[in-house]
Amino acid sequence: MKLIIAVIKPSKLDEVREALSPLGVSGMTVSEVKGFGRQGGHTEIYRGAEYEIHFVPKIKIEIAVPDEVAERVISTLRESANTGKIGDGKIFVLDVADAVRIRTGETGSEAL
Amino acid sequence: MTNLRLSFTLVLLAGLLSVGFGGDAFAQEASKISGADTAWIMTATALVLFMTMPGLALFYGGLVRSRSVLSVLMHCSAICCLMSVLWLIVGYSLAFGDGGAANAWIGGFGKAFLSGVGTDAASGTIPEIVFFAFQMTFAIITPALIVGAYVERITFPAVLLFSGLWLLIVYVPVTHWIWGGGWLADMGVMDFAGGLVVHLTAGISALVIARMLGPRRGFPREVSPPHNPGMVMIGAAMLWVGWFGFNGGSALGANGGAGMAITVTHISAAVASLTWMTIEWMKYGKPSLVGFVTGTIAGLATITPASGFVGPVGALVLGVMASIICYVLVGLVKNALKIDDSLDVFAVHGVGGLTGTIMTAFLAAPSMGGLGFAKDGMTMGSQLYVQIVGALATAAIALIGSIVILMIVKAITPLRVNEEDETEGLDITSHGERGYNL
Numbered sequence: 001m002k003l004i005i006a007v008i009k010p011s012k013l014d015e016v017r018e019a020l021s022p023l024g025v026s027g028m029t030v031s032e033v034k035g036f037g038r039q040g041g042h043t044e045i046y047r048g049a050e051y052e053i054h055f056v057p058k059i060k061i062e063i064a065v066p067d068e069v070a071e072r073v074i075s076t077l078r079e080s081a082n083t084g085k086i087g088d089g090k091i092f093v094l095d096v097a098d099a100v101r102i103r104t105g106e107t108g109s110e111a112l
Numbered sequence: 113m114t115n116l117r118l119s120f121t122l123v124l125l126a127g128l129l130s131v132g133f134g135g136d137a138f139a140q141e142a143s144k145i146s147g148a149d150t151a152w153i154m155t156a157t158a159l160v161l162f163m164t165m166p167g168l169a170l171f172y173g174g175l176v177r178s179r180s181v182l183s184v185l186m187h188c189s190a191i192c193c194l195m196s197v198l199w200l201i202v203g204y205s206l207a208f209g210d211g212g213a214a215n216a217w218i219g220g221f222g223k224a225f226l227s228g229v230g231t232d233a234a235s236g237t238i239p240e241i242v243f244f245a246f247q248m249t250f251a252i253i254t255p256a257l258i259v260g261a262y263v264e265r266i267t268f269p270a271v272l273l274f275s276g277l278w279l280l281i282v283y284v285p286v287t288h289w290i291w292g293g294g295w296l297a298d299m300g301v302m303d304f305a306g307g308l309v310v311h312l313t314a315g316i317s318a319l320v321i322a323r324m325l326g327p328r329r330g331f332p333r334e335v336s337p338p339h340n341p342g343m344v345m346i347g348a349a350m351l352w353v354g355w356f357g358f359n360g361g362s363a364l365g366a367n368g369g370a371g372m373a374i375t376v377t378h379i380s381a382a383v384a385s386l387t388w389m390t391i392e393w394m395k396y397g398k399p400s401l402v403g404f405v406t407g408t409i410a411g412l413a414t415i416t417p418a419s420g421f422v423g424p425v426g427a428l429v430l431g432v433m434a435s436i437i438c439y440v441l442v443g444l445v446k447n448a449l450k451i452d453d454s455l456d457v458f459a460v461h462g463v464g465g466l467t468g469t470i471m472t473a474f475l476a477a478p479s480m481g482g483l484g485f486a487k488d489g490m491t492m493g494s495q496l497y498v499q500i501v502g503a504l505a506t507a508a509i510a511l512i513g514s515i516v517i518l519m520i521v522k523a524i525t526p527l528r529v530n531e532e533d534e535t536e537g538l539d540i541t542s543h544g545e546r547g548y549n550l
Contacts, residue, residue, distance in 0.1 A: 044337060045396055047406050047456065049446055051337045 001096035001109060002070040006061045007035060008081040008089040013059050019080035020063070023073055026112065029062045039087035058089060064099055066109045146237040152366035153238050153246050159357025160249035164192050164256050167354050171347025171409075172260055175402070175455050178339040179537025180264045181547040187259045190268075191275045192252045198279055199248045201225060206280070207287040208247065216295040219288050236364055246361055247287075254283055254310045260455030261318035264328050265534050268542050269525045274517055278317065282513040286313055286506050300486030301502035302472050302495065304373070305362035307417025307465035308506040315462015316510035318453050319445070324518050325527055327452030329534055335454075341402050348405035352381055355412050359419035369483075373419040376427035377412065383431025384411020391439050406460060410438035413464030418472040423481030430471055438463055466503055473499045 008016060013030065020028070034055035041054035065073050074091060082088055099111040169188035173181045195203075202224050209219035223229055226244065235243035255275040262271070289296040290303050303309055328335055338344055359377045363370035388407025393399040414434035415427055422430070441459035445451050453459065473496035476482035485495045521527065528534075533541035540546055 045392075046337045046400065046402050047442060049335075049442070050333070051335065052333055053337075 001099055001112065002065055002067060003094040003096050004061075004063045004065060004070070004073060004077070005092040005094065006063075006077055006081065006089065007033065007058050007091075008061065009083065009087060010057055010059045012081045012083070013061075016061065016077060016080045019076050020073065023069060023076060025063055025065060025069075025073060027063075031060045031062075033058050033060045037087070037090070056087065064096055064112055066112060144234050144237055145239060146365070148366040149237045149364070150239060150242055152370065153242050153361055153364060156357035156361025157242070157246045157249055159354045160246070160253065160361065161192075161354075163351050163354030163358060164188055164249070164253045167347050167350030168253065168256055168259075169347065170343050171351060171405075172263065172455055174340040174343030174345075174347060175260075175338045176263050177336045177537065178547055179539055181339065181539065182543055182545050183268070183538035184259060184263055186268070186543060187263075187271050188256050190272060191256045191259070194272060194276055195252045195255060195279055196248055198276060199244075199251045203251055203279055203284050204244050204247065206284045207251075208243075208292045210293075211288070215293060216298070217288070218285055218294070219292055238364065243364070250306060250310060250358075251279060251283060251287075254306075254314050255279055257310070257314035257457055257461055258318050258321065260457040261322040261453045262325050263454050264538060265528050266325060267526055267529055270521050270527045273521045273524060274321070277517045277520065278514065281517055282313055282317065282510050283309075286509060289505065290502065296502045296505060299501065300490065300495070300498050302421055302476060302486050302499065303417045303469060303502065304420035304472075305359045305416045307413070307469040307472075308502055311413045311416060311461040311465025312469070312503060312506050313510045315458040315460075315465065316507050317514040318457035318462065319451060320511060320514040321518060322451050322453040322458075324515070327450075328454060329531060331452045332446055332450070338402055341400075344402055345405050348408050352378075352408060352412065355381070355416075359416060363420060369420060372423070372483075376422055376424055377415050377419050379424055379427035380411040380415035380431040380434065381408050382411070383428055384408060384414070384434040387411075387432050387435035388439060391435065406438075406442075406456070407435040410434040410460050410464050413461045414438075414468040414471075416465060417469040418475060421472055421476040421483050423475075423483070425481050426471075426475035429475065430468060433467060433471065434464055437467055469499050469503055470496070 006016075010032075017028070035058050036055055039056055041052060041056065044051050044053055061077075063073065070093065074093065077091060098107060099109075100107050101111040165188065166185075169185045172188070173184045176184055202221065204226070205221055205223035206219045209221070209223045211217065211219045226241070229240050229244065231239065231241060233240040255278050258275070258278070259271075286309050288294045290301055290309050291297065301308070355377055356374045360370045360374040363373050385404050385407040388410065389399040389404045392403045411431045411434045414430050415422075418426065418430060438460050441463045442456050445453055445456070445459050474480060474492055476485055476495065477492055478484055485491070486498065490498075518527070529538065529541065
C-alpha cells in the first residue's frame, strides 16, 4: 500500500477529485495548509505599510491506495493539478505499514 | 420607626428642602432650559459613547492580530469605565469649574463629585448634568484613541495607570484652557469639537508612548496585517455615525449651527474616503477597504475643530487635504521616523486635528463660506496666529506630560510584556481568554 501526499493549488481540488474518482480511489483526506517552495511569498499593502506574506495557501490531499493503482493515481493527480505555473505543488509517495478499518477491523488492502 | 418609614421620611424631607431652598432659583433655571437642546445633547451623549463602545474598540480590534483582539476591546472598555469615574470625582470640576485666581490655567475642586450639580443646575440652555455627561464621553474617547499606539505589547496595569494619570495631567488642563474658560479660550482659539483637545493631545501622546515603549516584534517589515478588515470597517462606520453627536452635539443646542456641523462632518468624511481610495488606486492599482476607512477617519478628525465654523465647501477642501496629508504622514512616521505608532494615531488623529485647527483660520472667513472668526476685528492672519499658539501649547503639554507620566508608570509597573507573551498574544497571556474558539 502507498500513501500519496499531494500539496496542490486550492483552485485545482475539484478537478483532482473528479479525475481520481473513476480510478477506484474510495476516499481521501483534505486539509488547508500554508507553504512555499519556489513560488515564495509576496507583499501586501495595508494602509500604506507593506507586509511580507511568506506563506501561500495550499491544499494537502492524502490518499492511501493499493500498490497496483499507485502509478496511475500519481500520473492522473499530476495531470489534473497541473497549471504549468510555479506553485503547482508536489507529490510525495510513502510506503504504508498497515491500514485498519475502524468499523469492522479489516486490515491491509481490505481496509482501503 | 421601621427602615422603610425612616427612608421615606428622609426622602420626603430632602425633597421639600430642595424645593424650599431652590424654589426661586429652580423657576429661574427652568425657564432657561430648552427641551429641544436638552434632548439633542442627551442623544449626542449616547452617540459619542457609542463611538468608543464599541466603535473605536472594533475599529482598532480589527486592525490587530487575532490573538490580541480581546486586549484591545478590553483597553477601550476599561478606559471608558475608569475615565468616567475620574471625571465624576475630579475631572469635570478641574476642566470646567471655576479655578478662581488660577482660572486661566485650571479649574477648581468646587464641583468635585458633582457637588452642587443636581437636576436643576443649568449650563446654558441645557441642564448642567447633561453637559457633564456629554463632556464625559469626550474624556472617555480621548485616552482610548491612544490605545492604537501601544497595542500588542503593553501591560494592562500600564494602560490603566497611564490613562488615569493622562486624563488628569494632559486632558483636563487642555480642556480647561480651550473650553473651560482658560487662557486659550480668552485668546480666541477656535476648536469646535476637539481638534486640539481630543485629536492633537492623543496624537502627540501616542507618538511619545510608541517611542518609549519600543516597536512591536518584527516591525517594520514583519508585522502581521489586520486580522479582520471587516471589523475595522464596522468600527469606522460606527465612529462616522457617532461623530454626528461628537461635532453636532458640540453646538450645545438643537439648531442650524448643529445641523451645519453634522453636514460638514459628513461631507468631509465622504470626500476624505474617496481621496484615500484614489491615492491607493493610483499607487497600487487596488483600493483597499482598510485604506478607505482610514481616509474616513482622517476626514472626520480633520473637520472636528472646524465643524462649527466652516461651510460645506470648506468641508470639501478639508476632506481632500485630510487624506493627502495623513496618507503622507503615515508613511513618514513608519519609514522616516521609524516609530511604531501601530495604528497611526498621530498620523491620522494628531495630524488631522492639527490640519483642521490651522485651516479653520482660513475657512472660517465669511469670504470662504465660513461663519466668522473668534472675535470682532480678527482676520485670517490674527486667527491663524491664535490657532498656532493653541496648537503649540497643546502639543507641549501632551509631549511633556506624557513623558513624565510614562516615567512615573515605569517606576511602578513594567510597561511592556516579555517577548514570549507578545508572540503568543495578549489575549491569552494578559487576559486568559481566546478571541476565537473555532
